[in-house]
Amino acid sequence: QKEVEQNSGPLSVPEGAIASLNCTYSDRGSQSFFWYRQYSGKSPELIMFIYSNGDKEDGRFTAQLNKASQYVSLLIRDSQPSDSATYLCAVNLPTSGTYKYIFGTGTRLKVLA
Amino acid sequence: KAGVTQTPRYLIKTRGQQVTLSCSPISGHRSVSWYQQTPGQGLQFLFEYFSETQRNKGNFPGRFSGRQFSNSRSEMNVSTLELGDSALYLCASSLDSHDTDTQYFGPGTRLTVL
Numbered sequence: 001q002k003e004v005e006q007n008s009g010p011l012s013v014p015e016g017a018i019a020s021l022n023c024t025y026s027d028r029g030s031q032s033f034f035w036y037r038q039y040s041g042k043s044p045e046l047i048m049f050i051y052s053n054g055d056k057e058d059g060r061f062t063a064q065l066n067k068a069s070q071y072v073s074l075l076i077r078d079s080q081p082s083d084s085a086t087y088l089c090a091v092n093l094p095t096s097g098t099y100k101y102i103f104g105t106g107t108r109l110k111v112l113a
Numbered sequence: 114k115a116g117v118t119q120t121p122r123y124l125i126k127t128r129g130q131q132v133t134l135s136c137s138p139i140s141g142h143r144s145v146s147w148y149q150q151t152p153g154q155g156l157q158f159l160f161e162y163f164s165e166t167q168r169n170k171g172n173f174p175g176r177f178s179g180r181q182f183s184n185s186r187s188e189m190n191v192s193t194l195e196l197g198d199s200a201l202y203l204c205a206s207s208l209d210s211h212d213t214d215t216q217y218f219g220p221g222t223r224l225t226v227l
Contacts (some may be wrong), residue, residue, distance in 0.1 A: 032213050043203055043218040044156075051213060088156065092214075098161075100169045101146065101205075101216055105155035 003027060006089050006104035014112050019076040021107050023089030026070065032092040032099075033065055033072045038106065039085045047074070047087075079111040115140065117206050117219035125225045131192040134222045138185050138206030144168075145187040146216060147179060150201040162187050163209065191224075199226045 005024050013019045023033075032051050036044035050056045050063040050072065062075040072091075076083055086106040092099045118137045126132050138145050146169075147159040158171040162181035179189040185206075191198055201223050205216040 034215065036218075043201075043221045046215060046217065049213075049215055090216075095169060098163075098168050099211060099214070100158065100161065102158070103148075103156040 002104075003093070003102045004089055004091055004104040006087075006107045008105060009108040010110050011107055012110045012112060013079050015079060015081060017079050019079045019083065019109055019111070021074040021076075021087050021089075021109065023072045023074075023104055024070055025072070025089075025091045025102075027091070027093050028067075028070065029094050030070075030091040031094070033063070034090040034092070034101075035061075035063060035074045036088040036090060036103075037083075037085045038088060044088055076109075079109075081111045081113045084109055084111045117204060117217055119202075119204050119219040119222050121222060122220060123223050123225075125227065126194050127227050128194055128196060130194050131190065132194060132224060133188055133190045134202055134204075134224075136187045136189075136204030136206075136219055138187070138204075139217055142206035142208055142217075143185050144207045144209055144214070145181055145185065146205045146207075147187070147189050148203045148205065149173070150203055150221075151199075156203070159189065194226045196226050199224060 034049045035047040038044040060077045064073045088106045089104040144163045146161040149157045161169040181187045201221045203221045204219045207214040207216045
């Protein structure tokens with residue numbers, strides 16, 4: 001089982017709809033969760049992070065964390081064509097007295113105009 | 114505050130050669146991590162440096178090595194290049210390596226091995 005799993009997509013949503021991106025992780029020791037957006041040919045850029053169970057909102061983005069189910073999601077409201085990108089989920093795992101980021105392989109989102 | 118910078122941005126090498134990539138972290142950041150990104154494998158962790166010491170290492174052969182200098186700048190080296198080393202190499206910096214520390218990525222170095 002991969003440490004961080006995401007559906008590769010593509011996930012296609014119409015403009016103005018809510019896009020829901022999901023991520024599961026295997027290590028219950030994971031404490032911190034991050035969502036990055038990566039446009040084709042560019043490097044990942046941080047969208048938001050979440051540490052506590054529940055929802056965290058930032059503009060059109062909402063991250064949801066459920067540690068019991070080992071599940072983290074990202075909702076994008078009012079999706080725009082400019083949101084079309086690959087979304088990477090990352091968890092920060094404790095390892096050897098420090099922490100290490102583990103990334104999922106990403107979900108490709110297409111927002112259709 | 115300036116972001117993470119990486120040089121060079123593009124490289125073309127031939128099999129058997131070696132290459133050195135450079136990364137300058139955000140000012141004040143002491144942790145630098147390196148990743149390899151390929152279409153099939155996604156982001157693969159190479160190694161992490163903190164205060165000139167390698168703290169974590171991924172599952173890559175010994176041909177991949179790195180180091181960090183006292184000013185937190187980091188370099189990675191790949192010796193005896195193989196075709197499969199063609200990838201986007203990304204550097205990310207963070208303040209430290211605590212569970213809540215956020216990594217910020219540089220623009221990457223795209224390496225093509227012919």
